[in-house]
């Protein structure tokens with residue numbers, strides 16, 4: 001298959017390129033190659049005429065989206081509309097990467113593909129709009145992922161949570177991390193593999209949850225990072241209410257897929273994925289492993 005990847009140098013984009021190029025013709029499109037907010041710029045897709053377009057481009061700094069709602073909607077929603085329109089014209093499949101932040105966090109069990117979105121911040125609202133625009137092309141996949149960490153680091157966020165924690169720990173900076181906000185950390189390598197299987201197994205079009213398995217708070221995530229890195233900084237659990245942030249965030253947004261196991265697609269547990277990431281980044285301290 002010929003697969004175009006938008007945002008190919010991003011955290012997830014990098015792993016999608018690595019994973020898919022082994023078996024497919026991959027067209028890597030950087031931000032310089034294609035601006036999703038600009039329909040004319042997106043016309044480059046017609047020249048390449050791919051079978052599948054994967055759109056990873058986003059404005060995903062959650063607080064920035066509150067300050068810049070127009071920009072958030074321009075990238076996350078209008079960008080998705082441009083891709084849906086062009087992909088439909090060339091009979092390509094539109095694939096949109098979405099987020100756990102389309103949910104409000106009021107559920108007590110992980111969110112499935114059947115749960116009704118109800119975003120509580122601008123980022124989530126703009127990504128849900130992106131999902132709806134993507135559906136304008138009946139040939140679509142929407143892959144929701146959460147709390148990504150990948151070797152390339154998120155370009156918009158200047159790294160990822162794992163790298164932030166390790167850097168601060170090495171500097172012996174005391175760390176305060178929220179312990180009342182639950183999510184599923186997800187390795188971009190694993191999300192890319194799930195995307196690959198969805199495409200190759202030609203799953204029915206629709207929404208899929210592509211996170212790793214399990215759940216934890218950000219504090220528990222930080223604890224596991226420290227354990228694997230063999231670091232022992234002062235790590236303090238705090239409550240969300242102790243942090244001043246512009247955007248509200250869902251208190252509970254772990255994802256689970258009730259659809260993928262039927263096709264033999266199973267994500268790893270997040271702790272296994274994290275250990276793999278730490279090996280790849282050479283952060284692992286073997287003496288820290290029990």
Ligand SMILES: NC(=O)c1ccc[n+]([C@@H]2O[C@H](COP(=O)([O-])OP(=O)(O)OC[C@H]3O[C@@H](n4cnc5c(N)ncnc54)[C@H](OP(=O)(O)O)[C@@H]3O)[C@@H](O)[C@H]2O)c1
Nearest residue numbers: 007009010011012031035036057058099147148154155156
């Ligand atoms: N990061 C997370 O924790 C997380 C969680 C849930 C869902 N997601 C979703 O997962 C996807 C991938 O996230 P990521 O962490 O891989 O993000 P990332 O590292 O920031 O990658 C995004 C890529 O898109 C490009 N891009 C940004 N704006 C663009 C635009 N207007 N037109 C074209 N390209 C543009 C960026 O290029 P430049 O850097 O050169 O601008 C970058 O290469 C996003 O859709 C995001 O909403 C992320």
